[in-house]
Amino acid sequence: MIDSIFRYTFMQNAILSAILASIACGIIGTIIIEKKLVMMSGGIAHTAFGGVGLGYFLHIEPILGALLFSIAASVGIVTIKRNTTTSADILIAMFWSVGMSLGIIFVALTPGYPPDMSSYLFGDILTVSQTDLIVMLFLNIVIIAAVFLCYPVLKSYLFDEEFAKISGINVRYLENLLYVLIALTIVIIIRVVGIILILALLCTPPAIAKQYTHNLTKIIFSSILLGICFCIIGLWISYSFQLASGVCIILFSVLSYIVISILKNMKMHTIKKQSIPS
Amino acid sequence: MNIIEINKLNVFYGQNCALSDIQLHIPDKDFLAIIGPNGGGKSTLLKSMLGLISPASGSIKILGTIAEKAAGNIGYVPQYSQFNRNFPANVLDVVVMGRLANNPSLLYRYQQADFEIALNCMRQLEIEHLQNQQVGNLSGGQIQRVLIARALAMQPRILLLDEPTASVDSTSKTHIYSLLEKLNQELTIVIVTHDIGAISSYVKHIACLNKTLYYHGDTELNDSLLQKVYGCPVDLIAHGVPHRILRAHPIINGQQGGQP
Numbered sequence: 001m002i003d004s005i006f007r008y009t010f011m012q013n014a015i016l017s018a019i020l021a022s023i024a025c026g027i028i029g030t031i032i033i034e035k036k037l038v039m040m041s042g043g044i045a046h047t048a049f050g051g052v053g054l055g056y057f058l059h060i061e062p063i064l065g066a067l068l069f070s071i072a073a074s075v076g077i078v079t080i081k082r083n084t085t086t087s088a089d090i091l092i093a094m095f096w097s098v099g100m101s102l103g104i105i106f107v108a109l110t111p112g113y114p115p116d117m118s119s120y121l122f123g124d125i126l127t128v129s130q131t132d133l134i135v136m137l138f139l140n141i142v143i144i145a146a147v148f149l150c151y152p153v154l155k156s157y158l159f160d161e162e163f164a165k166i167s168g169i170n171v172r173y174l175e176n177l178l179y180v181l182i183a184l185t186i187v188i189i190i191r192v193v194g195i196i197l198i199l200a201l202l203c204t205p206p207a208i209a210k211q212y213t214h215n216l217t218k219i220i221f222s223s224i225l226l227g228i229c230f231c232i233i234g235l236w237i238s239y240s241f242q243l244a245s246g247v248c249i250i251l252f253s254v255l256s257y258i259v260i261s262i263l264k265n266m267k268m269h270t271i272k273k274q275s276i277p278s
Numbered sequence: 279m280n281i282i283e284i285n286k287l288n289v290f291y292g293q294n295c296a297l298s299d300i301q302l303h304i305p306d307k308d309f310l311a312i313i314g315p316n317g318g319g320k321s322t323l324l325k326s327m328l329g330l331i332s333p334a335s336g337s338i339k340i341l342g343t344i345a346e347k348a349a350g351n352i353g354y355v356p357q358y359s360q361f362n363r364n365f366p367a368n369v370l371d372v373v374v375m376g377r378l379a380n381n382p383s384l385l386y387r388y389q390q391a392d393f394e395i396a397l398n399c400m401r402q403l404e405i406e407h408l409q410n411q412q413v414g415n416l417s418g419g420q421i422q423r424v425l426i427a428r429a430l431a432m433q434p435r436i437l438l439l440d441e442p443t444a445s446v447d448s449t450s451k452t453h454i455y456s457l458l459e460k461l462n463q464e465l466t467i468v469i470v471t472h473d474i475g476a477i478s479s480y481v482k483h484i485a486c487l488n489k490t491l492y493y494h495g496d497t498e499l500n501d502s503l504l505q506k507v508y509g510c511p512v513d514l515i516a517h518g519v520p521h522r523i524l525r526a527h528p529i530i531n532g533q534q535g536g537q538p
Contacts, residue, residue, distance in 0.1 A: 034365060150384050156375040160361040163375070166328045167432065168349035168382035214366045214412035 001239050010126050014235060014245075017128040020136040021192040021201070022227030024143050028185040029202040029227075030220045031147075033210070034158045037182065038203055040077065043092035044179075045186045045198045047073035047099030052120045052190075053106030062120065063135055067187045069099060074179035123194030123246030125235060132191050139184040146181055150174065155216060192231065193246040201227065204253040208260050230256065281306045281436060281466050282327065287336035289322055296322045298490045300336070309462045311477045311497075312470045314487035315508050320470040321357070323487060324438050327468075328354055341435060350379040353429030353465075355439040358421060363414050369424050370409040373400055376431025392431075399430040403457065419450030426454070430461070437461065439469045443476075455480045 005011045032041050051069025055062030077091045107114055119127055147154065157164040157174050165171045186198060193201050205223035213219055234249030241248075280303045287300040297319045304310055312320050325331045326338055329345035340348035353376070370393070377392040400406045403423040408416065413424065422442050429437055439458075443451045451473070458467055459480050471477050478484065478497045486492040488508075 034362065152375075152386060152388055153378060153384050155367065155371070156378055158362070159365045159367055159372065159375065160356070162330060162356060162360065163354065163428070164378070165330060166349055166352065166354050167376075167379035169378060170382070170384065174384060210366065214368065214414070216366045219366055 001236050004239075010128075013128045013130070013133055014125045015232065016133055017125060017136060017192055018231030018235060019228055020133070020140050021189050022205075022231055023224050024136075024140055024185040024188045025202055025227045026205055026220050026222075026224030027143060027147050028182055030206040030209075030216065030223055031154075031158065031178065032182060033203060033206050034216075035178070037178075038199060040074075040088065040092055040179075041182050041186065041202060042199050043077065043096045044070050044073045044183055045190070045195050046096040048183075048186055048190065049117075049120065049195050050099040050102030050106065052117065052195075053103035053110075056115050057106040057110045061131055061135075063132055063187060063191065066120075066190055067135070067139075067183075070183035070186050071180055073099065074183040075176070078175060078179050119194070120190060121194050121196050122244055123190070123192050123197060123249075125192050125231070125245040125249075128191050136188045136191070139188050143181050143184055146177060150177070154178075158216075193249055197246050197250045200250045200254055201230070204257050205230065208257055211261070211264055226256075279306050280304060281308075281341060282468075283337075283339040284327075285337050285339075287323075287326065287338060288334045289319070289326055289331060290334045295489065297326070297333075300487075300491050302485065302491060302494060304466065304468065307462065307466055309458070309467045309480065309482045310469070310485060311481040311483070312468065312485045312487050313472070313474050313477075314492075318488040320487055321440055324354075324440055324468070324470055327438060328352055350382065350432065351435050353432045353434035353437045355422075355425045355429050355437070355442055357440045358418065358425075358445050363421075365413065368410050368412055369400070369405060369416070370396060372413055372424055373409075373427045373431050376428040379432035379434070395433070396427070396431045399427040402430065403427045419446040419454075422446055422450070422454065426457075434465070436466045436468070439467070441470055441472065443471065443473055451476065 001011075005015060028041075032038050048066040048070040051065035051067065052062040053065070054069065055065030058065070073095050077088065077095055080086065080091055081088050103117070107117060118124075153164070153169055153174065156167070157169065157171060161171060164174075185202070189198050189201055205226035206219055208226055209219040209222040213222065230253040231249050234252045235245055237243065237252060238245040238248035282302070282304040284300050284302040287297055287302075288295070289297040300323065302323075312323065314320055322331060326333055327340065327345060329349060338345045341351055374388055374392055374396040376399070377388060377395060378386060397406065397409070400409060403426055405420065405423050405427060408420060408424070413421065416424065422445070426439070426442065429439075437458075442454055446454065455476065458469065461467065462482075469477070469481070481497060483495060484497050485494040
């Protein structure tokens with residue numbers, strides 16, 4: 001694989017996109033785990049499928065359609081949730097299904113031979129284009145800047161939203177911002193692991209990091225590193241065994257999580273045993 | 279001077295009336311305990327004062343302005359169970375969050391002075407040694423002190439506490455109460471509690487709340503009044519006996535909103 005990285009542009013694009021996706025994933029994944037917005041992110045991701053369909057239908061870059069739809073979904077869900085008594089769960093479910101349905105309809109309405117949607121559903125890191133990379137880079141810069149600038153306030157909001165509110169922080173703005181950032185992250189990851197597999201790549205690295213540190217900043221940075229490792233090793237597995245890249249990345253991440261958790265558990269067990277005098 | 283003035287306050291949750299016709303004036307440097315049965319609207323009253331719940335009618339004035347604008351002047355110690363306990367933050371991280379109240383811009387970064395104020399508040403509560411501990415590893419009493427320190431770091435004029443002794447042992451309880459008594463020299467304190475017996479020796483005034491205000495005045499409570507508020511006999515002497523009385527009872531005219 002090493003010499004093909006130097007030889008082929010698509011391999012270089014694949015590695016770069018793995019790094020870019022892991023940065024966004026590490027930051028936003030950590031936040032959505034703490035704020036319990038994992039399913040919300042799943043809903044936004046699946047709604048983005050409608051945007052991919054719209055992209056094909058209008059002959060624009062599908063990733064721009066996905067960007068439009070995921071931002072609309074995140075703003076839509078949060079606005080409706082605020083103004084009605086409908087619970088977020090129900091809204092997520094509806095957006096999720098409607099987005100997927102719209103995607104299918106748009107593709108069906110597109111004249112000519114139907115495009116292959118599976119690279120958006122399951123990801124195909126080897127087909128990441130120059131345009132995709134530019135979009136990913138730009139969105140990453142937005143995410144990093146926003147989270148860095150608002151970091152102390154964001155932390156207070158994640159820990160205790162009510163207290164943030166009584167401190168006079170504009171929690172509404174912050175919530176809107178966070179939802180838009182989730183939408184941007186999803187667009188970044190779609191090309192790497194696809195809509196259906198997004199959640200595992202968002203959650204697995206911080207879930208592992210959380211077992212080793214109680215420092216939010218450290219969790220973010222170690223999640224980024226773990227994400228990069230998972231993506232590149234997953235890519236290597238897929239390259240060696242001729243398997244779909246998204247699937248290999250996800251299976252490898254989750255497998256690592258399981259192995260690490262079991263090892264950690266066994267270690268805790270021995271420590272407990274040793275501390276009981278026999 | 280009254281630091282909090284609540285007039286003809288009504289609060290509804292959908293169709294349900296949570297608070298009705300509350301008339302409560304709290305003077306500066308008061309130490310007021312609000313007691314009453316579960317579901318009697320104690321927490322709702324605190325949240326209305328904080329501007330977290332908007333009233334159906336009536337007015338709440340804090341320091342002469344409406345509750346929403348007084349944000350940052352009121353330190354709040356929430357019920358122990360209301361925040362994310364597994365959040366990856368240490369004690370100093372949490373206490374310094376109180377400093378955001380004086381600088382509520384989204385782009386604020388903590389200054390050296392903020393950490394000094396936070397450490398000072400921690401010293402007052404004797405939790406300085408816990409500063410690097412993760413919040414999830416603390417005991418109930420320690421968490422309660424962390425939350426009080428965070429509220430004090432706001433440097434507020436008023437301190438509102440929602441059942442600060444609900445999950446702590448009796449030694450910590452006494453410690454928290456005597457600390458509040460000390461803080462009361464600088465601050466107006468309003469505390470919601472079930473701990474009727476212990477609190478009466480520390481506070482200046484008591485208000486009895488069950489949807490409406492039954493009594494507001496000195497701390498000399500008698501059994502018949504408590505029976506009226508709770509709807510059944512209440513043991514005044516025993517400490518820490520939970521008074522879980524949910525039975526509704528008719529509103530008695532002439533007992534509401536008496537001024538001290």
